[in-house]
Amino acid sequence: MRQIDERDYGVAAAPNEVRFERLLPGPAERVWAYITEADKRRQWLAGGEMDPRAGGTVNLLFRHSEFTDEEPPDQYREMNEQGFVSEGRILEWDPPRLMAMTWPGEGEDSRVEFELFPEGDKVLLVVTHKRLADIGEMVNVSGGWHAHLNVLEAVLSGEKTPAFWSEIKSLEAAYTDRFDKT
Numbered sequence: 001m002r003q004i005d006e007r008d009y010g011v012a013a014a015p016n017e018v019r020f021e022r023l024l025p026g027p028a029e030r031v032w033a034y035i036t037e038a039d040k041r042r043q044w045l046a047g048g049e050m051d052p053r054a055g056g057t058v059n060l061l062f063r064h065s066e067f068t069d070e071e072p073p074d075q076y077r078e079m080n081e082q083g084f085v086s087e088g089r090i091l092e093w094d095p096p097r098l099m100a101m102t103w104p105g106e107g108e109d110s111r112v113e114f115e116l117f118p119e120g121d122k123v124l125l126v127v128t129h130k131r132l133a134d135i136g137e138m139v140n141v142s143g144g145w146h147a148h149l150n151v152l153e154a155v156l157s158g159e160k161t162p163a164f165w166s167e168i169k170s171l172e173a174a175y176t177d178r179f180d181k182t
Contacts, residue, residue, distance in 0.1 A: 008150070010142045012179055017130040018142050022149050025156045026123040028116045032096035034152060035114050042066050044152035048085065058088040058101050067151055068164040076165070107133050110141075125149075135179050142179075143171035 013019040024031055034040040038047045041060075048061035063083040064072065072079075088109070092100040097116055102109040110131040117124040127145060132138045150162045 008146065009174070009178065010146060012138065013128065014130075016132045016134075016138070017128060018132070018138055018145070019129075020125075020127045020145055020149055022125045022127075022153055023119065023122050024125055024153060026118060026121050028096045028118050028123045031116055031123045031125060031156065032099075034156065035099060036095075043155050045148050046086070051090065052093060052095075054090055054093045056090040056093070058086075058090060060086040060088070062086065064164065067155075067161055070163060070165040072165045073168065076168075103129065105131075105133055105137060110137075125152075138179055139172055139175045142175040143168050146171050146175075 008020075008022070010018040010020040034044065036050055036052060038049055041047060042063070044067060046060035046062040047066070048059040050056065050058045061083055062079060062085075064076070064079075086104055088102040088104065090099065090101050091111065092098055092113075098113065100111060100113040103112045104110075108131070110129060110133075113126075113128045113130070115126040115128070117126070127149065129141050129145065132141065147164050147167050150167070151164060153159075154161050
């Protein structure tokens with residue numbers, strides 16, 4: 001079982017934004033495919049179609065049961081069983097380097113950026129979630145991104161999918177503590 005690395009935690013890059021960095025098995029085109037292609041993206045985040053261009057639509061279909069067999073907490077049970085669709089718009093599209101999209105949130109939409117930087121046979125993936133409403137939303141998305149990125153890393157490495165739902169509560173507590181200190 002993979003040990004939690006302190007470097008896996010997202011950081012508050014600004015009062016309303018969090019940034020995650022993960023060094024993943026490459027090449028960049030492979031990681032890009034897991035971000036942009038529905039059949040690959042559903043293995044770690046959400047399926048759903050994406051119109052691959054700036055201005056295109058993104059329909060993310062969240063069905064966590066497609067990559068974990070853990071029972072979800074009550075607050076996520078319906079979403080886990082029936083799925084949940086999140087609609088957004090692609091703001092920037094520069095394959096296989098950058099994709100930015102809107103993300104529905106509390107109030108106005110936030111912005112998620114995926115940036116890829118080749119490093120030898122690995123790729124540094126930087127996920128930045130911007131324009132978050134408040135610290136509560138920062139904690140919520142941080143726990144989620146952290147857990148989803150753990151799954152992506154395992155999928156790309158050919159490893160067993162790590163715990164998902166059982167980690168969410170402890171991750172949210174850890175991010176609450178981290179962000180209260182910023």
